[in-house]
Amino acid sequence: MAIPRIAQIQLTSSHRRQLYGIRRRALPHEGCALLLGRYIEKGLIARVVRIAEAENIARSISSFEIDPEHQYCILMAAAKEGLEQVGIYHSHPAPPTPSASDLEFMEFNPCVWVIDGIQKERFRMKAYQLWQGFLKSVGIQSISSKGR
Ligand code: ZN
Numbered sequence: 001m002a003i004p005r006i007a008q009i010q011l012t013s014s015h016r017r018q019l020y021g022i023r024r025r026a027l028p029h030e031g032c033a034l035l036l037g038r039y040i041e042k043g044l045i046a047r048v049v050r051i052a053e054a055e056n057i058a059r060s061i062s063s064f065e066i067d068p069e070h071q072y073c074i075l076m077a078a079a080k081e082g083l084e085q086v087g088i089y090h091s092h093p094a095p096p097t098p099s100a101s102d103l104e105f106m107e108f109n110p111c112v113w114v115i116d117g118i119q120k121e122r123f124r125m126k127a128y129q130l131w132q133g134f135l136k137s138v139g140i141q142s143i144s145s146k147g148r
Helices: 013-026 068-080 100-108
Strands: 008-012 032-040 045-054 084-091 112-119 122-131 134-143
Touching: 008 013, 013 032, 013 045, 013 084, 013 112, 013 122, 032 068, 045 068, 045 084, 045 134, 068 084, 100 112, 100 122
Parallel strands: 008 045, 008 134, 084 112
Antiparallel strands: 032 045, 032 084, 112 122, 122 134
16 A cells, blocks of 8 residues: 655644643653544545544653554454544654654554654644655644534
8 A cells, every 4th residue: 555645634623632631641651642534635635533542552751652453453443434544643752753763663654643742842743754765744734623
């Protein structure tokens, strides 16, 4: 499955609140979640429909790991709703830039990686895609939850 270069990921304000909760509950560890949705506009845009919180089984402040069996269950349930994994979310107690291990895992998970972090004492969310070996920025677009 070839995933195209994704220009934007769409989140609603309710999704942002959910991600905020996931980050907070996971402290002091990194929090993580799978972003489930659909690719629209010929794959240029990843639209998040639902967020599935996942436990960080690494219980680490500098990395995360999702239980593959749990991930499989989440993806099977999503497929029944016509959804797929369009992104992976995790939080950093540091700036929202991919770490060396993130970059390694991004190679095997070429979806959008949304990283929540702290920059200049403020929370900051950024999105990336490793596309054909290059780290690309992905825009985060806030959309209304109505009419979806
Ligand atoms: Zn990371």
